[in-house]
Amino acid sequence: IVEDMKVKIEDIQQKVQKVESKKTVFVETSDVPEIYTTGTGTFMQEILNMLNATNIMDDQEGWVKIDPEEIVSRNPDVMLITYDYVEGIVEQVKQRDGFDTVTAIQNDAVIQVNEDTTSRQGPRLVEGLEEVAKAIYPEAFSE
Incomplete structure (x- = not known):
């Protein structure tokens, strides 16, 4: 299982590495009035790093409460709803x-991703990684 996961991860990473323009991403983990997102030191940050994407909140650590105005001012290319x-x-x-x-x-480019595969580490990690990759860089998977 682990070897299959490694092969699939490598395949996903090779596809996103071909993308010419790195995208900025906002990850929303809860709805208004208290919007939370993920900063550095989180599982989602690791996923975004693996996919060559920039978390608009990578200057904050851990789980971060964010005002809607801040999301607008940071202007992400993609919004992931988890x-x-x-x-x-x-x-x-x-x-x-x-x-x-x-x-x-x-x-x-506001995409809802599967909460289970994108927030729980385990054998389905690769499914979540691929889903996030396709949400951020659909052009890399259009073949």
Whole structure:
């Protein structure tokens, strides 16, 4: 199992390394009014590092509470939603006040990823890694 995981991880990393423009990413782990995200020292930061993507909150450590205005000012290319307890959350995020100027909103790059495979370390890690990679760099997987 471990050897298969290593091969798949290497394959995913090779695909994203071919992407010419590194993208900035915001990871949302909870909804308003208390939006939380991941900074350095987190599992998601490790995933983003593996995928050659920049976490817009990589200047903060651990789990970080963030104001919507800060998300807008940091202007991520991609927004990943890692929870599913709010029905229609992707559309709700797109409709937040002031978010219409965010690149991720303008490019329809707000993607909800599977909470289980992207937040729990284990044999399904590779599934989560691939899902996040495809959300950030869909062009690398379009073949």
